[in-house]
Amino acid sequence: MYRPDDYDHRLIRERIAEFREAVRQRLDGTLSDEAFKLIRQMHGVYLQLHAYMLRVAIPYGTFDARQMRALADIARRFDRGYGHFTTRQNIQYNWPRLDEIPDVLEALAEVGMHSIQTSGNCIRNVTADPFAGVAADEAVDPRPWAELIRQWSSRHPEFSFLPRKFKIAVTGAAQDRAAIRFHDIGLRFRRDDADRVVVDILVGGGQGRTPMVARTLREGVPEAELLVWLEAILHVYNRWGRRDHPFKARIKILVHERGIDWLRREVEARVGEIAAGFDAALIAEELARIQAHFAGPDLPPRDEEEGGFALARAAARSPDFARFLRHNVVRHRLPGHRVVTVSLKPPGGIPGDISADQMDGIARLAERWSAGEIRATCQQNLVLPHVPAAALPALWQALKALGLHHANVGLASDIVACPGLDYCVLANARSIPLAQRISERLVARGDEEAVGRLAIRISGCINACAHHHAADIGVLGVDRKGEERYQLLLGGRADEAAATARITGPGFDEDGIVRAVETVVDVWLAERREGEDFADTCARIGLAPFKEALYAPA
Amino acid sequence: MHRLDLKTGALVEDRRPADHLVDLVDGRAPLPAPEAGDFTLRLGADALDEDFAGLLDRAARVEILARDFKDGRVASLARHLRRHFRYGNEIVVSGPLVPQMADFLRRSGVDAVLLADPRPAGHWRMVIERAQVWFQFAEDARPSVPELRHGRSRRGATT
Numbered sequence: 001m002y003r004p005d006d007y008d009h010r011l012i013r014e015r016i017a018e019f020r021e022a023v024r025q026r027l028d029g030t031l032s033d034e035a036f037k038l039i040r041q042m043h044g045v046y047l048q049l050h051a052y053m054l055r056v057a058i059p060y061g062t063f064d065a066r067q068m069r070a071l072a073d074i075a076r077r078f079d080r081g082y083g084h085f086t087t088r089q090n091i092q093y094n095w096p097r098l099d100e101i102p103d104v105l106e107a108l109a110e111v112g113m114h115s116i117q118t119s120g121n122c123i124r125n126v127t128a129d130p131f132a133g134v135a136a137d138e139a140v141d142p143r144p145w146a147e148l149i150r151q152w153s154s155r156h157p158e159f160s161f162l163p164r165k166f167k168i169a170v171t172g173a174a175q176d177r178a179a180i181r182f183h184d185i186g187l188r189f190r191r192d193d194a195d196r197v198v199v200d201i202l203v204g205g206g207q208g209r210t211p212m213v214a215r216t217l218r219e220g221v222p223e224a225e226l227l228v229w230l231e232a233i234l235h236v237y238n239r240w241g242r243r244d245h246p247f248k249a250r251i252k253i254l255v256h257e258r259g260i261d262w263l264r265r266e267v268e269a270r271v272g273e274i275a276a277g278f279d280a281a282l283i284a285e286e287l288a289r290i291q292a293h294f295a296g297p298d299l300p301p302r303d304e305e306e307g308g309f310a311l312a313r314a315a316a317r318s319p320d321f322a323r324f325l326r327h328n329v330v331r332h333r334l335p336g337h338r339v340v341t342v343s344l345k346p347p348g349g350i351p352g353d354i355s356a357d358q359m360d361g362i363a364r365l366a367e368r369w370s371a372g373e374i375r376a377t378c379q380q381n382l383v384l385p386h387v388p389a390a391a392l393p394a395l396w397q398a399l400k401a402l403g404l405h406h407a408n409v410g411l412a413s414d415i416v417a418c419p420g421l422d423y424c425v426l427a428n429a430r431s432i433p434l435a436q437r438i439s440e441r442l443v444a445r446g447d448e449e450a451v452g453r454l455a456i457r458i459s460g461c462i463n464a465c466a467h468h469h470a471a472d473i474g475v476l477g478v479d480r481k482g483e484e485r486y487q488l489l490l491g492g493r494a495d496e497a498a499a500t501a502r503i504t505g506p507g508f509d510e511d512g513i514v515r516a517v518e519t520v521v522d523v524w525l526a527e528r529r530e531g532e533d534f535a536d537t538c539a540r541i542g543l544a545p546f547k548e549a550l551y552a553p554a
Numbered sequence: 555m556h557r558l559d560l561k562t563g564a565l566v567e568d569r570r571p572a573d574h575l576v577d578l579v580d581g582r583a584p585l586p587a588p589e590a591g592d593f594t595l596r597l598g599a600d601a602l603d604e605d606f607a608g609l610l611d612r613a614a615r616v617e618i619l620a621r622d623f624k625d626g627r628v629a630s631l632a633r634h635l636r637r638h639f640r641y642g643n644e645i646v647v648s649g650p651l652v653p654q655m656a657d658f659l660r661r662s663g664v665d666a667v668l669l670a671d672p673r674p675a676g677h678w679r680m681v682i683e684r685a686q687v688w689f690q691f692a693e694d695a696r697p698s699v700p701e702l703r704h705g706r707s708r709r710g711a712t713t
Contacts, residue, residue, distance in 0.1 A: 012685040018684060038654060151689040151699070157661030158633055161626025209620065238630040243621075273637050274693045277691055279706065286700045318634070337588075 001062050001373060002147050002293040004112040004164045011111045011154065015116055019043045020102035027099060042122075042160075044115030048423050054093045054101055055118040056108060059147040060128035060170070061089035063113075065363035068374055070111040072359035077162035078104050083359065085352040087342060087416060088167070088469055089127050089376045094423055116154060123153035123234070129178045130377040131172040133296060134339050134385045136331045140172035140189040140197055144291040145226060148283075149354060152227050157233045162313060163241035164506055166234070167206075179378060180472055181205045181214045181498035184251045185233065187226075202253030203233060203263065211500040214254040215260040217267065221289070224280050225271075231278075232270040236263065297371035299386055302336020307389025314393040314507045323449065324396050324407040338389050341371075342382040342399060343406040343414060347443040348436050351417045352380030354404075362404040369395050378467075379416055381409065389450040412521065413439040413452040416467065420460030420477060421484070426432035427460035429477025429484035430510075434458055437514050442521065451521060454534055455493075470494035472534035473520055474501045486513040490520065490546055491538030500534065504547055516550055523549050556672040557646065560660040561694075563679040568668055570594055577692045578605055581617050589677035599627035603638075610639055617668070620649030629655075629662040653677040657685040678707030 004012075008326060022039040025031035031039075044055040057072070075083050078100050079093040081450075086092055087489035096104055108114055126146045149168060153159065159166070171178040172189035180186025198220040205214030221229055233251075235417040237324030240258075242248040255263055302337040328341045342362065344352050354362075366374050366384055369391045375383035387395055399405040404470055409413050415438060416426065420431025435458050442448060457471035461478075474489035485507040492501030508516050523546050528537045537545075555641045575657040577596040592614035597606055599620055610616070616635060622626045628647050635641040648657055648668035656678050659667065669675065697706075 005702065005703075007687055011689075014684055014687060018681075035652065038652060042654070089633055119627075154689050155658075155659040156690055157686075157688070157692050159626070160658050161624050161629070161655070163626075235630055236635070239634070242626070243627075249692045270638075277637060279691065279701075282700050282704055282706050285704050289703070 001064060002059075002143075002290060008112065008151075009109065012105075012112075012114045012116070016102060016105045016109060017116065019372050020104060023098060023102055025368040037315060038120075041120035042116070043101075043105070044118030044170040045098075047117060048094065049425050050422075050423070051095050052098050052101065053423065054096050054104060054115055055086070056093070056113060056115050057090060057118050057125040058089050058113075058376045059150050060126055060132065060143050061130050061378075062128075062132075063144060063374050063376070065366040065372045065374065067111045067113055068363040068366065069404060070113065072363070073358040074104055074107050075359065077107075083352055084350075084419065085354065085376050085382070086378045086414075087378050087380060087418070087465060088125060089130075090125055090322050091376070092419075094288065094419070097235055100148060109336040114310060119165075121164050122160050123149075123156065123162075123166045123168065124134075126150055126153070127167070127169045127183075127378060129173055129458075130341075130375045130383050131177060131330070131339055131385070132172065132511065133294060134332050135173045135175075135177075135332050136335075137175055138173040138333065139191050141294055142170035142187065142189045144287060144294050145187070145189065145199075145223070146170045147290050147293075148227065148287055148514075149230065152230070154512070156322075158231075159238060160476050162234070162238055163243045164246060166237070166251070168230075169337075176495045176498075177315075179467070179470060179494035179498070181496075182207055182211075182494055183469065185230065186214050189223075192220060194444060199223060199226050200308045201229060201233075204252040204260065205498070206250050207467055207469045208250070209247050209462045210256075211464070211469035213498045213500065214252075215255060216259065217332060220270050221434050224284055225275070227283060228271055228275045228278055230265070231274050232267045235270055235274070236266045240266075243458075254363075263490075297386055298404065299334055299371065300338060302334070302385065302388050302390070304333060304389070305336035307336045307338075310390040311392055320405075320407065321393060321396055324405065325392070326449075327407045327411060328409045329392065333385065336389050338387050338392060340384045340392070340395065341377070341409045342384060342404050343409050344381050344404070345408060345414045345439065346403065346406050346494065347408075347413055348440040350432050351415055356380075357402060358402050361398070365395060365398055367540075380408075380413065381414070398423065408448065408455075410453045411448050412442045412451055412456060413448060415439055415456045415458065417458040418460050418465035420458070424460060424465075426463055427477060428462075428479035429460050430465065431458045431460040431475075431477060432476065434477075434486070434510060434513065437510070441514055445518075450527065452533075454521070454524075456517065467494065467502045468492075470498070471501055472538075473517055475517070480507070483509070488513065488516050488520070488550070490543060491535050493535040497535075500538075502543060504543055505551055519549050520546055555648070555668045555670060557666050558669055558672075558675055558676070558678055559666050560656060560678075560682060562662060563675075563682060565669075565672055565675045572592055573624070576609060576613070584614060596629065598626050599631055601631065603634075607639065610641055613641075613643065615644040616641065618645065618647050618664075620651055623650050623652040623655070625649070628664070629658055631651075632659070633693060634661045653681045656681040661688060661692035661694055661696075 166312040202214035371386035417431040417435035420428040459466040489501035595613035
């Protein structure tokens with residue numbers, strides 16, 4: 001993985017000095033709240049309902065055991081002993097004291113981490129396929145380009161005051177695990193017929209108040225031209241994106257109102273002149289330097305057959321371990337290794353929360369069995385990407401000791417939820433307690449495996465931080481005359497066949513939405529065909545059978 | 555108004571004869587007679603190329619007006635002037651600006667900002683002095699990190 005050099009560290013130190021000065025001025029009253037807001041947003045500091053919140057970037061979701069230990073240490077020293085993994089491969093601390101945040105930033109800098117551009121109207125943390133570099137279906141590891149984009153976008157002189165925030169996601173695999181079609185820019189890396197790396201550029205996806213699936217701007221862009229195209233797209237967006245209302249300011253609205261053909265023409269008109277100011281050979285050298293960091297750990301060869309036998313024996317002895325294998329473990333690109341997803345969704349637990357002790361535990365396990373590497377996923381889980389197959393039984397026991405062994409990845413209780421009204425100043429309704437109740441209810445049925453893969457996502461407001469538009473079952477918190485209500489949406493998906501979920505009808509109160517989710521599950525079980533996933537069933541039968549059951553007179 | 559030079563940090567009173575101003579903000583465009591000589595061309599951040607392109611060769615200075623302190627269009631318009639039109643004279647930015655924009659504007663090809671109130675000049679200078687690391691190719695002569703990492707000299711700079 002990428003190791004920051006002196007230049008990276010110098011940028012972080014510059015920014016900490018700026019923030020420390022701003023905090024001092026804010027606390028002694030010489031800096032107004034409005035002026036401070038601009039600066040704190042540049043450093044990922046939000047003012048929430050009860051306290052400041054600090055959002056820390058985990059670029060493209062890749063970090064290591066040393067960094068995880070630092071995050072644990074920060075949780076103990078400066079917060080309340082836990083952290084919260086978000087849907088954009090960040091981690092948030094919900095209770096830091098303002099006067100101590102500069103010290104938190106210093107602690108992060110010690111391990112090459114920071115919070116720059118995790119807030120504000122700028123290019124945010126680039127997200128990636130959490131299995132990048134290890135996935136068996138991957139053509140190109142997209143992380144070197146993600147790192148190149150991270151550096152290019154860090155305090156970009158032209159793009160630090162955009163109309164709105166701007167999100168980029170990357171993948172290099174056949175299966176889209178990065179939801180690239182729901183991002184301002186989605187990048188799919190692949191190899192062309194001549195085995196050269198090229199990029200398909202999608203633009204204008206997003207969720208929020210107006211969910212839209214991204215459109216293809218250009219296919220097969222040579223890798224050497226990627227930054228030129230990104231700069232051209234951002235330039236056009238920055239000049240012509242709407243600034244009259246925040247709900248109309250994302251690039252998806254520009255694409256919607258002026259058309260993808262207009263955007264393509266404008267971008268193409270800029271590409272040549274931007275390329276003239278780029279040193280393509282230098283960018284290629286820089287990319288090669290970055291790529292050397294992503295060569296991957298030197299994993300010892302493992303016998304696939306031997307590992308497979310060990311797993312089969314352990315699975316035969318323990319049904320719980322067998323279930324863990326079915327849901328939390330996938331094949332690695334190298335024989336004899338596995339990719340393990342660690343669920344942060346214990347039944348009835350708070351999605352994405354992890355204690356400092358658990359963070360330390362994961363760091364220990366990563367060092368022992370995953371070449372020290374960890375990933376954060378957009379589903380608020382963690383990944384140990386390089387585990388020897390034969391070590392899985394021992395790893396599972398160790399995860400059990402940490403309380404992180406839940407075999408529910410991709411199942412109904414693997415619920416994604418935003419912080420909601422428990423923390424967030426924008427929220428209309430609580431998300432976390434609802435996620436806990438729905439999780440408990442669905443697990444108690446005892447048929448979670450029989451139900452199969454089901455994505456439930458709960459957002460506490462229209463900003464859609466839990467990505468409810470892209471869920472099989474999406475829940476949206478709304479305010480109705482001071483009362484928390486929940487709308488139900490069905491049939492969204494974030495993969496290659498991305499589609500936005502549709503609202504079923506009138507909303508529900510908290511008890512009602514818990515019952516409604518269970519009703520939807522029951523209708524699906526009754527209606528689905530062999531091998532059909534939830535979105536397929538919705539597409540085939542429509543919402544009518546679900547509505548009939550949901551809104552039938554009592 | 556006071557002119558703060560984004561390169562040197564020097565603050566001077568800005569003297570701009572009113573009859574040498576072509577103001578395209580809000581669509582007002584009293585074109586000067588050819589014998590009037592050079593003028594300052596004042597543009598809104600949303601100015602269209604076709605409205606000002608024909609005036610650039612006589613503009614001794616372009617002033618871009620920011621609508622508010624979050625108006626990042628000023629940076630893109632400045633880069634557009636440098637990159638697309640190869641505009642080589644002075645570019646200044648006015649409006650309700652904040653010091654945090656200082657280095658971004660300089661890297662985007664802006665020479666100076668016009669401040670109604672000169673008191674925050676020290677803060678502007680501090681922001682300019684603090685910023686020492688840039689990852690992007692930009693419109694001033696200072697090298698980017700990729701250039702420094704690989705021992706390259708600056709290319710493509712216009713100011």
